[in-house]
Amino acid sequence: MRIFFVSNAGLVFVGLAVLLLAFFALWERNRMVHTGYEIERVNREIKLLRRTHQDLSAEREALSGLGRIDWIARERLGMALPSKKDQRLLQDQDEKDLP
Amino acid sequence: MKKTFHEGRTRLRILGVAIGFSFGLVIIRLAALQGIEAPHWVRKAAREHERTFEVQGERGKIYDRNGQPLAVNVEVPSVFAVPSLISDPEATARKLASLFQEDRRLLLQRLKTGREFVWIHRKADPERVGAFSLNRTPGLGILMESQRVYPKQLLLGQTLGFADTDNRGLEGVELRYDAQLQGERGRLIFEQDARGLLVFPKNLAYHLPSGGKNIYLTVDERIQYVSERELDRAMESTRAKAGLVITMDPRTGELLSLAVRPQFNPNARDSHLPSQWRNRPITDLYEPGSTFKIVAAAAALEEGAVRPDELIFCENGRMNLAGKTLHDHTPSLWLSFEDVVAKSSNIGIAKVAARLGPDRLMRYISGFGFGEKTGIDLPGEAQGKIRALSEWSERSLATIAIGQEVGVTPIQMISAMAAIANGGLLLTPHVMRLIADEQGQGIYSASPQVRRRVVSEETARKLTRILERVVERGGTGERAAIPGYPVAGKTGTAQKFDPVTGTYSADRFVSSFVGFIPADFPKVVILVLIDEPQGANKFGGSVAAPVFRSIGEEVLQQLGAPPRGRSPVVFARAALGSP
Numbered sequence: 001m002r003i004f005f006v007s008n009a010g011l012v013f014v015g016l017a018v019l020l021l022a023f024f025a026l027w028e029r030n031r032m033v034h035t036g037y038e039i040e041r042v043n044r045e046i047k048l049l050r051r052t053h054q055d056l057s058a059e060r061e062a063l064s065g066l067g068r069i070d071w072i073a074r075e076r077l078g079m080a081l082p083s084k085k086d087q088r089l090l091q092d093q094d095e096k097d098l099p
Numbered sequence: 100m101k102k103t104f105h106e107g108r109t110r111l112r113i114l115g116v117a118i119g120f121s122f123g124l125v126i127i128r129l130a131a132l133q134g135i136e137a138p139h140w141v142r143k144a145a146r147e148h149e150r151t152f153e154v155q156g157e158r159g160k161i162y163d164r165n166g167q168p169l170a171v172n173v174e175v176p177s178v179f180a181v182p183s184l185i186s187d188p189e190a191t192a193r194k195l196a197s198l199f200q201e202d203r204r205l206l207l208q209r210l211k212t213g214r215e216f217v218w219i220h221r222k223a224d225p226e227r228v229g230a231f232s233l234n235r236t237p238g239l240g241i242l243m244e245s246q247r248v249y250p251k252q253l254l255l256g257q258t259l260g261f262a263d264t265d266n267r268g269l270e271g272v273e274l275r276y277d278a279q280l281q282g283e284r285g286r287l288i289f290e291q292d293a294r295g296l297l298v299f300p301k302n303l304a305y306h307l308p309s310g311g312k313n314i315y316l317t318v319d320e321r322i323q324y325v326s327e328r329e330l331d332r333a334m335e336s337t338r339a340k341a342g343l344v345i346t347m348d349p350r351t352g353e354l355l356s357l358a359v360r361p362q363f364n365p366n367a368r369d370s371h372l373p374s375q376w377r378n379r380p381i382t383d384l385y386e387p388g389s390t391f392k393i394v395a396a397a398a399a400l401e402e403g404a405v406r407p408d409e410l411i412f413c414e415n416g417r418m419n420l421a422g423k424t425l426h427d428h429t430p431s432l433w434l435s436f437e438d439v440v441a442k443s444s445n446i447g448i449a450k451v452a453a454r455l456g457p458d459r460l461m462r463y464i465s466g467f468g469f470g471e472k473t474g475i476d477l478p479g480e481a482q483g484k485i486r487a488l489s490e491w492s493e494r495s496l497a498t499i500a501i502g503q504e505v506g507v508t509p510i511q512m513i514s515a516m517a518a519i520a521n522g523g524l525l526l527t528p529h530v531m532r533l534i535a536d537e538q539g540q541g542i543y544s545a546s547p548q549v550r551r552r553v554v555s556e557e558t559a560r561k562l563t564r565i566l567e568r569v570v571e572r573g574g575t576g577e578r579a580a581i582p583g584y585p586v587a588g589k590t591g592t593a594q595k596f597d598p599v600t601g602t603y604s605a606d607r608f609v610s611s612f613v614g615f616i617p618a619d620f621p622k623v624v625i626l627v628l629i630d631e632p633q634g635a636n637k638f639g640g641s642v643a644a645p646v647f648r649s650i651g652e653e654v655l656q657q658l659g660a661p662p663r664g665r666s667p668v669v670f671a672r673a674a675l676g677s678p
Contacts, residue, residue, distance in 0.1 A: 058250050
């Protein structure tokens with residue numbers, strides 16, 4: 001009778017332990033899947049931001065083209081190149097190679 | 100009763116055997132599935148649950164020498180289809196054709212192919228694709244792809260070249276440095292759920308893509324802009340057919356600008372003819388005319404065949420040469436050799452060439468790099484056309500010395516002038532300055548490559564002084580003079596050869612000017628070439644020399660060379676953190 005009781009309790013204990021482990025594994029898997037979804041969402045966001053950054057950088061470069069700046073300065077703002085009299089030449093004292 | 104009992108036991112046995120047999124079958128099948136057929140089913144499951152992505156590393160960027168981006172990447176949508184999932188190919192083709200302005204029949208053909216994947220429209224306008232996304236149809240999808248963009252539009256178009264839809268370089272720097280610019284492909288394996296959402300990377304052993312190397316060019320965006328702007332102005336005022344400007348640092352062989360017209364925008368290469376994306380400074384030959392006289396002049400000085408102040412009889416502008424008459428633009432009787440060059444006397448140069456003889460002249464022509472490729476790091480370079488001595492006629496010695504009967508590339512011409520400017524060394528011109536990794540760390544930097552010494556430093560100095568006379572009052576290139584700077588250069592006005600009549604055209608010219616500044620301490624060599632200028636005055640001194648001056652003035656400011664007679668405001672750099 002005692003052996004029977006011990007055996008049954010042991011079996012129940014082992015069964016519960018297996019069940020617990022199974023639940024733990026399932027929980028872990030579930031967490032992993034959710035973390036995976038979260039990572040994918042963040043990756044998508046990074047890609048989107050990166051794409052936006054690329055687009056904006058290309059746009060900035062196009063807008064800062066010298067031809068465009070020259071045109072705006074002359075045509076819209078009525079600017080002109082300074083005459084020789086109005087120019088001040090700056091020379092770095094470290095520039096030894098100039099005659 | 101007994102009989103019934105026996106019948107019942109028999110039935111139970113039959114049932115037991117049947118159940119046992121069925122279980123046996125299940126166990127055998129299970130063993131087959133788990134053992135023999137396992138690899139097949141594992142593969143099939145992987146196909147269902149795994150998605151493998153081939154990821155192309157980002158193509159390297161191209162910058163100018165100051166780090167200004169000239170070629171970058173943006174991501175744009177490409178539309179694809181899985182034809183087996185499209186229920187109504189006709190309607191889908193109709194919708195896509197109107198959206199992307201493509202041929203409906205071609206699209207329908209693609210949708211009806213038995214293939215699992217077909218491209219509908221690659222690298223499409225994001226706005227159009229946005230409209231399409233709203234009416235998403237099963238079987239159609241979008242993939243983001245990297246596209247090359249040239250943010251400065253026309254600037255340096257022919258030299259940058261372009262890349263194709265698959266980001267492979269096809270022309271210019273994009274082609275020459277394609278191996279360095281290309282990134283490495285990577286492979287990522289993902290597990291996906293029933294809805295097709297990605298769950299997690301399969302394992303950590305995936306191979307990450309690596310981006311291509313960045314290329315820093317020797318070209319300066321500001322000098323390039325000035326070159327193109329001034330070339331455009333000259334083209335407009337002369338209504339010329341074509342034109343180009345090259346600027347080069349004579350001390351290193353670095354090209355600072357390469358302006359070519361007609362213009363080419365690599366962002367819209369389909370709207371240009373192939374002739375427009377040709378990089379004419381290195382692919383096209385022209386007869387240089389009088390600019391080529393620097394070769395005979397250098398040879399004569401180096402060989403001691405003439406002294407700079409030696410008087411030469413110039414036959415009052417007309418000289419018989421093997422039955423034909425050789426003319427000078429301005430008739431003269433006696434001219435010093437300096438004035439022969441300054442006034443670009445054909446007769447004077449022909450007489451000096453006669454003193455040299457064909458062998459020596461040919462040696463210097465080859466020495467200056469004509470008739471061979473310069474080795475510039477751009478694709479499609481022509482080697483020029485210099486006939487072998489055995490093919491020379493009685494007139495060839497004189498006509499070649501004055502720049503006829505030869506085909507040279509503009510890059511050869513400017514390299515030869517750079518050799519005079521730097522004291523006699525022929526350098527390899529180049530456009531690549533630095534190759535750097537994604538973090539900006541330099542991997543390879545170009546250094547000046549000396550091909551050979553062509554003349555002594557003394558000869559180069561003497562010739563420089565003579566070339567300064569060209570730009571002084573009375574010289575053919577006086578309109579190239581820049582106040583405050585000594586300028587050395589040579590004009591050229593070459594009649595174009597008409598292959599139909601077999602003679603030189605009377606009204607089609609190539610006008611050019613090549614020179615360097617400051618003459619006593621050269622910082623830049625500039626070649627201006629205007630092809631078929633219209634109008635009354637077509638001489639290099641009238642058409643090309645003013646362009647040289649305009650560009651030279653601004654380039655010298657960019658390079659920080661102060662004019663003579665004006666004291667610059669000298670400043671010192673304060674150390675960081677100093678009060």
